[in-house]
Amino acid sequence: xxxxxxLEQLAEALRRLPGxxxxxxxxxxxxxxxxxxxxAAMLGRAFNQAVEKIQHCTSCxxxxxxxxxxxCMDGERDATLLCVVETPSDxxxxxxxxxxxxxxFVLMGRLSPLDGVGPKDIxxxxxVKRASDGVVAEVVLATNFTNEGEATAHYISExxxxxxxxxxxxxxxxxxxxxxxxxxxxxxxxxxxxxxxT
Amino acid sequence: xxxxxxLEQLAEALRRLPGxxxxxxxxxxxxxxxxxxxxAAMLGRAFNQAVEKIQHCTSCxxxxxxxxxxxCMDGERDATLLCVVETPSDxxxxxxxxxxxxxxFVLMGRLSPLDGVGPKDIxxxxxVKRASDGVVAEVVLATNFTNEGEATAHYISExxxxxxxxxxxxxxxxxxxxxxxxxxxxxxxxxxxxxxxT
Ligand SMILES: [Zn+2]
Ligand SMILES: [Zn+2]
Numbered sequence: 001x002x003x004x005x006x007l008e009q010l011a012e013a014l015r016r017l018p019g020x021x022x023x024x025x026x027x028x029x030x031x032x033x034x035x036x037x038x039x040a041a042m043l044g045r046a047f048n049q050a051v052e053k054i055q056h057c058t059s060c061x062x063x064x065x066x067x068x069x070x071x072c073m074d075g076e077r078d079a080t081l082l083c084v085v086e087t088p089s090d091x092x093x094x095x096x097x098x099x100x101x102x103x104x105f106v107l108m109g110r111l112s113p114l115d116g117v118g119p120k121d122i123x124x125x126x127x128v129k130r131a132s133d134g135v136v137a138e139v140v141l142a143t144n145f146t147n148e149g150e151a152t153a154h155y156i157s158e159x160x161x162x163x164x165x166x167x168x169x170x171x172x173x174x175x176x177x178x179x180x181x182x183x184x185x186x187x188x189x190x191x192x193x194x195x196x197x198t
Numbered sequence: 199x200x201x202x203x204x205l206e207q208l209a210e211a212l213r214r215l216p217g218x219x220x221x222x223x224x225x226x227x228x229x230x231x232x233x234x235x236x237x238a239a240m241l242g243r244a245f246n247q248a249v250e251k252i253q254h255c256t257s258c259x260x261x262x263x264x265x266x267x268x269x270c271m272d273g274e275r276d277a278t279l280l281c282v283v284e285t286p287s288d289x290x291x292x293x294x295x296x297x298x299x300x301x302x303f304v305l306m307g308r309l310s311p312l313d314g315v316g317p318k319d320i321x322x323x324x325x326v327k328r329a330s331d332g333v334v335a336e337v338v339l340a341t342n343f344t345n346e347g348e349a350t351a352h353y354i355s356e357x358x359x360x361x362x363x364x365x366x367x368x369x370x371x372x373x374x375x376x377x378x379x380x381x382x383x384x385x386x387x388x389x390x391x392x393x394x395x396t
Contacts, residue, residue: 007261
């Protein structure tokens with residue numbers, strides 16, 4: 001077998017991207033070399049730089065270029081609150097609500113036994129150690145409200161409670177602006193059970 | 199404005215890939231850094247190497263790492279035939295049929311005035327020069343049978359004939375194995391007009 005050409009190597013490498021099959025990998029390789037060499041050079045540099053520089057925050061586990069991320073270094077944060085999210089995007093969504101001023105722990109995933117994702121893959125030990133620093137008073141679970149997110153929240157909740165930590169979960173209910181007619185029955189049922197005095 | 203982090207730079211660069219929007223660029227960046235750092239390093243190398251090494255064949259215009267591609271260097275080829283295709287993939291498809299032993303010219307595109315793709319973008323001058331080498335006796339047009347491919351074939355055909363070159367086009371007709379009931383009327387009409395004596 002003769003060695004792969006640079007073009008074939010590029011197409012092969014592009015298949016490592018999630019959601020990119022052989023056909024679109026080849027289309028991407030052709031496109032970049034034919035129409036956007038500057039972009040191709042940019043991608044080469046960006047991947048090399050990212051691999052070299054990006055690590056995980058020693059405290060909250062998110063992506064960062066320093067041992068501690070900016071959020072963890074922010075002295076204005078309420079260190080008694082620790083919000084657990086699945087991904088950096090989820091953290092960003094919560095930040096945008098301006099309703100939370102505590103710190104975070106980013107799992108970088110969710111429990112998914114069928115896909116072979118267990119407690120170790122979502123850095124449970126690191127989270128337990130982080131939450132047991134003697135300063136954290138409440139762990140706020142903000143994993144997604146999917147089956148896997150709920151299972152992850154449940155697992156973390158049990159683990160934390162076993163260590164005497166206070167745990168809370170974001171409220172479920174009818175979305176703001178939601179018309180009951182168009183909201184699914186499960187959501188309405190949950191909203192009914194979780195109804196609050198006004 | 200503070201400079202983009204390595205992660206943001208990677209997501210930005212990934213948006214240069216065709217068909218990748220901001221959401222999937224971010225998802226790709228997260229995925230590669232979280233789950234496939236080896237793949238990320240591979241992509242960095244592959245892009246850099248491709249940009250550095252891949253050029254266009256001076257004769258047929260396809261991608262190659264040398265001044266002349268392997269096909270053009272193959273002395274066994276019939277140099278009187280020059281087949282014009284849109285992309286390297288199209289050339290590969292024709293090669294796989296084992297019905298053609300001539301040489302190629304790869305346009306690396308098709309005429310598409312609406313997208314601003316004119317004769318210069320498909321290297322028409324290079325093709326005219328190539329076909330006028332005194333050896334080429336027939337130009338075989340194998341652009342796609344789409345509107346743009348047909349327009350491209352027509353344009354090249356006129357240009358070549360004006361220079362006294364013989365031009366042919368792949369036959370259109372009912373696909374092998376095609377049942378008339380399921381073939382579109384336009385194809386049947388064309389097959390009727392192009393019918394051959396048996
Ligand atoms: Zn952090
Ligand atoms: Zn060539």
